[in-house]
Amino acid sequence: MSGTTAVKAALQAQRIETPSWGFGNSGTRFKVFAQQGVPRDPFEKLADAAQVHAATGVAPTVSLHIPWDKVDDYAALAAHAADVGVRIGMINSNTFQDDAYRLGSVAHPDAAVRRRAVDHLLECVDIMDATGSDSLKLWFADGTNYPGQDDIAARQDRLAEALARVYDRLGEGQRMVLEYKLFEPAFYTTDVPDWGTAYAHCLKLGPKAKVVVDTGHHAPGTNIEFIVAILLREGRLGAFDFNSRFYADDDLMVGAADPFQLFRILHAVRAGGGFDPAAGVAFMLDQCHNIEPKIPAMIRSVLNVQEATAKALLVDADALRTAQLAGDVLGANAVLMDAYNTDVRPLLAELREEMGLDPNPVAAYQAGGYAEKIVAERVGGTQAGWGA
Amino acid sequence: MSGTTAVKAALQAQRIETPSWGFGNSGTRFKVFAQQGVPRDPFEKLADAAQVHAATGVAPTVSLHIPWDKVDDYAALAAHAADVGVRIGMINSNTFQDDAYRLGSVAHPDAAVRRRAVDHLLECVDIMDATGSDSLKLWFADGTNYPGQDDIAARQDRLAEALARVYDRLGEGQRMVLEYKLFEPAFYTTDVPDWGTAYAHCLKLGPKAKVVVDTGHHAPGTNIEFIVAILLREGRLGAFDFNSRFYADDDLMVGAADPFQLFRILHAVRAGGGFDPAAGVAFMLDQCHNIEPKIPAMIRSVLNVQEATAKALLVDADALRTAQLAGDVLGANAVLMDAYNTDVRPLLAELREEMGLDPNPVAAYQAGGYAEKIVAERVGGTQAGWGA
C-alpha cells in the first residue's frame, strides 16, 4: 500500500549518527572493563563505525570527539572515512579532562582557564573547517559540588561570554548545538542543567544555536517528549543524543530501558516535523557499552531507533487527531498504542532486502568475521577509551 | 553593630503574603479532615490572616482565590481587610474545578471551554481592578493523563493564545505571574511543567509576565536555587509559592522538610538582588495544613521564612566572593555554612521586641484566645475548603 511505501521511504531516508567513542572502552568510576579488539586510534574507530553502517544502511556519519580523535591530518581522516564508507559528522568538544578544569571550564572563576577552554572550542571549529563538519556539539561538565562553592549567576555570565565568542566564530553553514545535563560530574549545581537554560542561551546567541536532547540527562519523571515537542515548536531542537537509563545517566543502549518512551519521543518528532531534513535535527547515539560487545551493541541501538521510528510513522495521524479533538481519551490512546503494539520487524526486514542488505543486521555482522578479525589484528598499542 | 542593624532593617522590611485558602480545610484525595473554627467565608479568612500578621508583623497581605473568595462587594471585602489590619494581595485564578475542565481549560481541545476559561481569567483582572490587586497569579492544571490523549504542541498554541488575551487586558501597574508544575492533577503531560516553559511564554508576552516558583513543583533532584538565580538574572522571577515536600507536591509548612534548601533559595534571592522591592518578587506561602491547626502553622511558616532569610542576610558576602574567586571549595562552603549554622532566633526575638511584638509569635497567638474564640463562634454554615 501507499502508506507502507511512504513509511519505508521515510525509514530509508533516516540517518542515525554513531559516536566514535562508543567503539572504545568505557566504564563506571569503579572499573573500566577492557574488551579485545577495541580500536587504538580514530581510523580504527571509523572502520568499526563503517561496520554499523554496512549492516544497517542508515548510519553513514560518525561523530568525532576532540581531543580523543585528534589527528595530525584531518583530510587523511576524512579520506579514510570515505574509503570505509562513512563520513565525519559532528565535532564534540571536551572541556572536562584537563587538570585545569577541576572547577570548571568556560564558567571557571579564573579567566585563564576560561580562555583555555574557549581556545579549545575555537580549535574545534577549525577542525569543522578541516573536516567539513557542520555542527559543533557542546557539553559542559561545569558546575559545583558544594553550596557556596561559586556564584551561580556569575558562572552564567562567564558561560554566556564564552558561548558568544564561539558563536561569532562559526562560519557559513556551521552551527552549534548545546547539550544540557542535570548532574554528573558536578553534584550540586550544573551550569546547563536543563533545556530551559540551554534554550535561554541559544535564544540570545542567534539562529545557529540549538539545543541537544540527551535522553539520559533528565531528572526522574521528566517528560522528554514534551521537551522535544516544545523545542521543535520553537525551532530550537538541534540534535538527539540517544541512549537509555533506569536510574541516572546510565548510557545503556537506546531503547533498552523504556522502548515505549523512545517511541513517544519519535512520535513527538514526527508530530513536530522533525523527520524533515530541513528541520535540521541530528539523530545521534551516545552510549557506553561497558559490558557488552561494542559493534553489535551499536547495531542493535540503530535497529532500536529504527523500529521505534517505524512505529511512530505507522501512527494513524488522522484518526489520532479526530479522537483528540473529540476528547476521546481512550480512543486517542488506542490509536497510539495500535502503532506501538505492531511488530515492525517484518516491515524492516523487507525494507533491508529492498536496500540490498541482510534482513538481520546483527546476525549478518556476526557472520561476517569482523569481530574475530579485529581481535586478531588489534594487538599492541593503547586501546581507545574515554581518556584517549 | 551596623551589620546587625542592616540585617534587622531588611528583616523588618520583608513582606510575606499568606493565602486565604490556607485557613480553610484541605486534605488529600483520600480524606479531608475538617477542623473546628475554620472560616466559612472570605471575611473570616481575612480575619485569620490578620492574626498571622498581628503575631509576626511581616504578613500584611493576603492572596485571594477566585471563585473560592468570590463576593458581591469587593470594596466591602477590601474595607474589611483594612479593618482587621491586612490588605488584599494577589488574585489567584481557578480553571480546574468546573466540570467543563475535565480535559483542560485554556489548552482544552474545545474552543468553547477555552473561552470559558479565558472569561474567568478576565474576570479575575476585573477583580484586580476592584480590589487594587496588582498581580494575577496563573496556575493551570491543564495536561493529559495518557500518551496520545492530545497533541502537545497544539495545546501550547492554545495556551499561548489565551495568555496573550489576558496579557492584553492587564492595566497600568498590573502584571501576571505564571506558575509551573511538573505533575498533578495531570499525570502524563502538564502544559506548563517547568520553568523553561513558563519562561518561554513570558518572554513572548512581554515585561509584565513573570514566572512563579512554587518550591514543591519540581522533579526530584531539581536544584531550585539555580532556577531562582537564573530567573533573577533574566528579570523574570515574579513570585514564590513557599511550602515544603519530601516526595511530591506535599504542601507541608515551608522549611519543615529541608530548611537548608530554603536557606539556599533565599541566599540566591539575596545574591540576585531579589529582596529589593524594585525586583518585584512576591514571597507567598502556599501550603495545606491537613493535620495541623492552620493559624499557628501559618505563623510557624512565616517564622521559618524569616529565620532562613535572616541566615541568608548573615552570609559574609565579601568573604564568600573572595573564597569563590580563589577556588577555595571548602572555604567558600564554610562561609555559607557559618551563616546557616547560626541560631538567629535571639536576633529575631530582639527585632520583634523593637517592633512592639511578642518575641515568641506562636506562644503569643496561643495565649491570645483567638483559637478558642473561633471554635466557639464559627458554628453552623459551611466551612471553607479547596472547593469553596
Added chain:
Amino acid sequence: MSGTTAVKAALQAQRIETPSWGFGNSGTRFKVFAQQGVPRDPFEKLADAAQVHAATGVAPTVSLHIPWDKVDDYAALAAHAADVGVRIGMINSNTFQDDAYRLGSVAHPDAAVRRRAVDHLLECVDIMDATGSDSLKLWFADGTNYPGQDDIAARQDRLAEALARVYDRLGEGQRMVLEYKLFEPAFYTTDVPDWGTAYAHCLKLGPKAKVVVDTGHHAPGTNIEFIVAILLREGRLGAFDFNSRFYADDDLMVGAADPFQLFRILHAVRAGGGFDPAAGVAFMLDQCHNIEPKIPAMIRSVLNVQEATAKALLVDADALRTAQLAGDVLGANAVLMDAYNTDVRPLLAELREEMGLDPNPVAAYQAGGYAEKIVAERVGGTQAGWGA
C-alpha cells in the same frame, strides 16, 4: 503448535480481579469529575464488573472495599454476583476515612483509635466469613507529615500488635495480604513504606501473611520485577495491585505508562512460578479512571495485563537460560526482547474466539449498549465514589 497451545491454555487459566471502587467516581485532591451512569451501590458495581468479565472471560472476581461496599445482607450480594456472572474476591479494609484517623489508625498514639481500627479489621474478617472471601487486603495510610510528629519505632510496635490481633482471627483457608506504599497520604513517614517492612511483619506473623505489590507505590527508579522475584523466592508474594504511573501513585490504567515494565514484571512472575495457582498470587487491578470512562478503561486494563502475560509466556526460557549462563549479554537481552516485540493481539483474538468471545472486547462492549443503558437508568441516588 504445542508451544502456542500451552501459551493459550495459560492465558485462558489466568484470572484478573477487578476492584469495585474502580467503577465509581474518583479524582485528585483538586477535583473529582463525576461521570454519568456511575453505580450508586455495590450491586451496580458488581453489574459493571460483570461486563468486564463478559467481554474478556478472565475477570470473574471482584474486590470489595469496606465500608464503601457495606451492605446489610452479604449473602444477597454474593447471590447477586453469581446472578450477573462474577464472584466476590478480596475484602479491602479502610482505616483512613474516619475523622478519628487524622493521625493514623493501627499505629495511632491513642489506644482508643487503634482499637477502633482493629475492630474494623476484625469486621472485615466477618465479612470474609459471610461472603466466602479468602483474603483480607490491608493497606494502611498511617504515617506522619512532620519530623518529630511521632516515634517511628513506637508506631511499628503498635502496628505489629494490631496485625497480630487480626492474624489470630483468620480462619481456616483465610489469609491476609499487606500492602506497602512509599507516601501519600502521609508525607514524611509512612508506617509500611516498602516491601522490606511488609515482609518483616509477615515473617513474624506466619505463613498466612503475604505481601501485596502495588505497581504505583515505589520510589522513582525502584526495580519492581526485582521485588517480585525476591518475594516469590521467599514464598511471600500475595497479590498485585496493578496500575501505572509516570510520577507518583498516579493510578493510571495498567500498562499505559510503561508497558515494557509490566512485561518484565510478568516475566519475573513466570520465572518464579507465580502463574501457578498453587503460588497463591492474586492479580488485581487497582486504578482510578479520573477522566476516562470506567468500564472500557477496565476492559483495556485487563487486555493490557493479558497481552503482557502472553509476551512473558512467549519468552524462550531455554534460549534465555543458555544465553544467561554463557554470559551473553546481548543474546540474553535479545531473547527477552523478541518476545516483547511480538504482536500478541492476533493470538489473543484467536483465543477469545475459541472461548466464544468477541475477538475485540472493547468494541464488543461498546456495541452492546450497556453504557447507554446505565446512563439512562442510573438517575437519582448518590453516585459511588471513594467516599461511598
Added chain:
Amino acid sequence: MSGTTAVKAALQAQRIETPSWGFGNSGTRFKVFAQQGVPRDPFEKLADAAQVHAATGVAPTVSLHIPWDKVDDYAALAAHAADVGVRIGMINSNTFQDDAYRLGSVAHPDAAVRRRAVDHLLECVDIMDATGSDSLKLWFADGTNYPGQDDIAARQDRLAEALARVYDRLGEGQRMVLEYKLFEPAFYTTDVPDWGTAYAHCLKLGPKAKVVVDTGHHAPGTNIEFIVAILLREGRLGAFDFNSRFYADDDLMVGAADPFQLFRILHAVRAGGGFDPAAGVAFMLDQCHNIEPKIPAMIRSVLNVQEATAKALLVDADALRTAQLAGDVLGANAVLMDAYNTDVRPLLAELREEMGLDPNPVAAYQAGGYAEKIVAERVGGTQAGWGA
C-alpha cells in the same frame, strides 16, 4: 548543667571511623583530578587519618580496603597505626575491579568466578585475624545492565551461598556487615539493592550478620531515618557509611547536602539506643573528595557528624514524647526543631578544650603545616586512588 554534661560525655565517647581510600585520589567516570601530597601506600593513608583524629579526638579507627590496602606485613601496618595514634577498623572487600568481575562476583553465572570472589572474601577474614579487625564490610557491585541478562532469583541463590560460606568462616568476636545500594555500577538490577534484601539475607545467616546503611545508596525520596529506626528495632543495624548527595551516590562530605536529614538520622539512632556501644553500630565515613583537599574535608565531615549528633542529643526527649502522645503535631515538631536550630558549635568548642584539643580543628590542621609537608615529601611513587 547536668544535661550539658551528659551531652558532652556522649559526644566525647562517640567514635567516627575514617576510610583509608578517602585520603587517596578519586573522581567520576569523566576524570580523576589528582591532588598533590596524596598517599602512595597504606602507611601514608594511616598517617593522614591520624591527622583527622589528632584534630578531632573522635576518629581513632581507620577502615581498610582490600586489595587497595594490601601489605605483606599486617602486623607492621597495625604497629604503624598505633605509632601514629590510630587503629585499624573494618576490613572492606573489593569484588568489582578484577577483569573477571565484568558480569558480577559472588552472583556471577560462572562458578569459577564466584569461587574467586569467595576466596577473596575469605582472605579478608584472614586479614581481620591478622589485624584484629572485628568487622568484614561487604558491598557487592553485582547486578545486571540489561533486562534478561541474568536470572534475578538464580543470582540470589548464588549470593546466599557465598554469604553462607563466608559467615561460617567468621571467628569468635567477628561479624559481617552487608551494604545495599540501589544502582551503580549495575544499571538495571543490583543484587542487594535495598535494606529489605540485605535484611533478608542477614536473617538467614544469623546474629553476626548486620546491615550497613550508606546514606547515598537510596532511591530519591527514601526516608533513611525510617530504615535506621526499623533496623535498630530489629537489632540489625551494623554500620553507617556516611556521605551526602543531591542526586545519586554523589559521595559528597556528610552533612553538606542535607544537614537536617543527617540530624534526623542521628535522632533516630538516639531514639533506638544506637549510640550505646553495646548496640554495635559503627559510624563510618565513606566519601570521595574529588575537588576538595582530602584531610580538611575529612575533618569537616567528622565535625558535621559531631554537630548533628550534638543536636540529636539536645532533643528534649520527654517533651517530645509528651507532645507525640498528645497528638500535638506542631508541638512535637517544634521540640525537634528547637534542638536542630541550636548552634552547637560553642558547646563543641568547649568540649574540645576540655579534651585538650584546639576548639577549631580545621584551623588547627591548617596551621599545623602537615599539608605543606606531605606535598613536599610525597614526591615520586604512585598516588593511591580507587584502583590502588
